[in-house]
Amino acid sequence: MRWVRLAWRNVWRNAGRTAIVLLIVGVGAMSAMLSLGFMLATFYGLQESTILGGVGHIQVSKDEDFLSPREIGALEDWAAADDRVRFGMSRLSFGGLISTGAQTRTLQVMGIEPERERRMSIGFAPVTEGEHLPLDHDPVAPDAVLGKELAQDIGVAPGTLLTLLGTTHDGVLNAVDVSLRGSYTTGVPELDMRQGLTHLETARFLLNTDVTETKVIVLHDTADVESVAAALAQRFPELTVATWSELSPFYGGVVSLYRSVFFVLGAVLSTVIAFSVINVVVLAINERRKEMGTMIALGISRAKIRATFALEGALMGSCGALAGVVLGGLVAFGVTMMGIDMPPPPGRTLQYPLIVDVDLLGGALIVAFFTALTTLVAWAPTYQLERREVVEFLSER
Template identity: 35%
Template structure:
């Protein structure tokens, strides 16, 4: 094996220019696949973390909460939340349980009224657990224990109502009995989610204010935050068994945007990887075809000296392996270097469609992706080399020696 490998390396060095071109194409192909795949994986991970922070790793609610529209606010809401919350926190994998009240209605400044999509939360826990899921542009975030009814407005909604921190507004919504109720509130902060359409409608308030407006002590759902994302399925099974009267959904069940982006990227980068693979195969095939044709008489001489076709085919396949292996390693090194460089010298991407803020460009360094890509690249070059060489090594010795 060592002799044939040494022979293959020496043969690749006979025409350095052609070997350099083949190695370069294999390296560029490998780097392109790794960079594109790493970008996709980083995007998946970022969207998954954002989705889990937004809803919780698990979401508990009554079954009708997830499959039927409510006729009145909190029609399918949860009762006796304190007891249920205590039971959930007894699970060793559960770190936090955050209640949420979701409702819609109107918000008015006295001269103008507009539709709002409001969420009641526990302010201190919400912003501490979820981290920076929104960006405060003016004022302060909500805080628990305030004696005043306070809200936070999306930037677009604040602009529409000409509201600033300290402005008094009125919330109007239907109660759980179907009657209309109004509540005067004060704007404490203005934020942006990075999605302009959401900023034109979104309102945050504390749960006490939301329940006062809706005249109910229920909550819409409970968001369960775990010690790690990998525990999601295991804990879901336990909670489903412990609370059969409730529906337990995972963050993935609620992450429609994440699933759409993942399906789109899988198609885009799958097609890109296929095209790059075909290019590499064609380049290696062409390079090996030229090498084999130029050495037809040499192959005939080796056959006349007793070398078997299988040995020659093995040697030529090793040449392809050498070229593909060197190219794959170089491409992997380039991809790794660029990925690390982006962490040191960050690059900001422009806002994607439907958003108003950009995001940092990062490339995930995934060992299984690197291993799979490098092995696939070597296999492609070996198969391409063997496919090209199979006809020449089986030529009759006389015909091969007479080749010009």
């Protein structure tokens, strides 16, 4: 404790110089805290928006074939027996045509179970005009919703009667009249121009089949994805099991990009802080040579004197980093509470809220990193103590 008090007093011998170092370390720690919080919030937001936006946690399908009613029944029985699974839902997609009589467009139609899709997320295919598909299927008066761009292109409004055309599995052209309930957006204009949704039973009726293309498994906790996927693959080796991350390569690209940016930012901040601390320590050594010579003459080891300089660096680094992390956490909380909307990413039309996480473990690691950094760079320049004699120090003016 005595050496800590001595190091603390030495730190404030030149208050102005120390204040500059603390400011640099604090700003660096705050920048790292905000960058880390923004990166983690982006990762989590992108993950959840991908899962709840329609991909689900796990998708089960069959290579070059469809899932039979028997296989769907076996999957549902397995899901009902696993406490990690919330529920499963079926989907059937096909390429078809949508016609108003005067205009006809190609589109990709997906037959869904609206009630289960909404249980997964109210953010699935958000409606921009009219209503979403009703929860119950009406075989007499089937419904459909279209992508916003497609609905605008053919000039239809909610309530318009349309004809949906598709080819059955036997290769026969089939058609069904549907009532347009509304339009929705995926956030990607190209997809909104080519997509539509209808009830699963309507899609099966149009294709004259009882099969399912994909079974989506929704879990209680995203952390269980890998273990549940492994159990599914072991139980149904003849089926293809894909997790949300495998179905969304965009997520992996964003993670790699942000990690690279954070690494570069950390390297730049570390370099600036290292040089500022080295400058302070070198000046302190030059100013305190007589003092160091006196300490050596009194029997204090050179290693202990070097350790004192390292302790001074640790004190400057820990105090500056702790202040920067606390201030960064407050700024992150304030920015998140302000509800700022970020502009849509390239190729999308939906804004997203600016959220900056406050990660306590990340903050602790930032403080530890900057403390270790300033300790090292404060200790390194003192190597000259090992190369000079006591007389040389005492003869300094």
